[in-house]
Amino acid sequence: AQKVTQAQTEISVVEKEDVTLDCVYETRDTTYYLFWYKQPPSGELVFLIRRNSFDEQNEISGRYSWNFQKSTSSFNFTITASQVVDSAVYFCALTHNNAGNMLTFGGGTRLMVKP
Amino acid sequence: NAGVMQNPRHLVRRRGQEARLRCSPMKGHSHVYWYRQLPEEGLKFMVYLQKENIIDESGMPKERFSAEFPKEGPSILRIQQVVRGDSAAYFCASSPSYSYEQYFGPGTRLTVT
Numbered sequence: 001a002q003k004v005t006q007a008q009t010e011i012s013v014v015e016k017e018d019v020t021l022d023c024v025y026e027t028r029d030t031t032y033y034l035f036w037y038k039q040p041p042s043g044e045l046v047f048l049i050r051r052n053s054f055d056e057q058n059e060i061s062g063r064y065s066w067n068f069q070k071s072t073s074s075f076n077f078t079i080t081a082s083q084v085v086d087s088a089v090y091f092c093a094l095t096h097n098n099a100g101n102m103l104t105f106g107g108g109t110r111l112m113v114k115p
Numbered sequence: 116n117a118g119v120m121q122n123p124r125h126l127v128r129r130r131g132q133e134a135r136l137r138c139s140p141m142k143g144h145s146h147v148y149w150y151r152q153l154p155e156e157g158l159k160f161m162v163y164l165q166k167e168n169i170i171d172e173s174g175m176p177k178e179r180f181s182a183e184f185p186k187e188g189p190s191i192l193r194i195q196q197v198v199r200g201d202s203a204a205y206f207c208a209s210s211p212s213y214s215y216e217q218y219f220g221p222g223t224r225l226t227v228t
Contacts, residue, residue, distance in 0.1 A: 047219070091157060101163065106157055
């Protein structure tokens with residue numbers, strides 16, 4: 001069985017602050033994929049990143065960065081210099097080769113960025 | 116290239132009626148997934164389909180729910196005799212063969228009154 005835990009249900013920051021969203025996962029598989037999705041107030045799901053279990057390099061995309069630590073089963077997401085438009089619910093998700101692509105989602109973290 | 120399309124975006128049904136949710140995958144995508152998001156919760160997998168085949172329906176409630184993805188046309192998620200607890204956002208996602216990137220549609224928000 002696989003599981004994704006996002007312990008932070010809600011985070012509130014002031015614009016321009018950096019913020020890190022935590023994601024811890026459990027899986028017995030050696031090959032798996034991790035994702036982050038953003039759900040803005042409008043409700044759609046926006047794909048942010050996919051990372052496979054063999055690639056532990058951190059990734060940076062503009063103000064977004066991801067820290068994958070296999071040793072601690074974590075895949076944390078940092079937003080640098082947050083903006084009001086970053087306000088959304090962020091979901092971490094996991095799938096593996098034998099799951100038929102089924103995504104297991106964490107409960108989500110609601111990020112509120114105040115001006 | 117149009118994204119995943121879902122319709123209707125909002126659907127209101129009275130208890131006991133049927134709800135039909137449609138999903139048109141991205142062009143070239145032959146794998147479709149349905150997820151349900153209950154209020155204030157994360158998304159839960161329901162069913163995974165390929166054209167004319169149900170691959171995994173382990174997340175589907177045993178009764179009243181069914182899904183199909185015919186050779187032609189959109190994928191349909193059908194909920195018979197809806198109850199208040201079915202009120203949720205239903206998301207469809209699609210992916211091309213042998214890929215693990217799922218692209219989500221805008222969702223259908225079902226309200227049962």
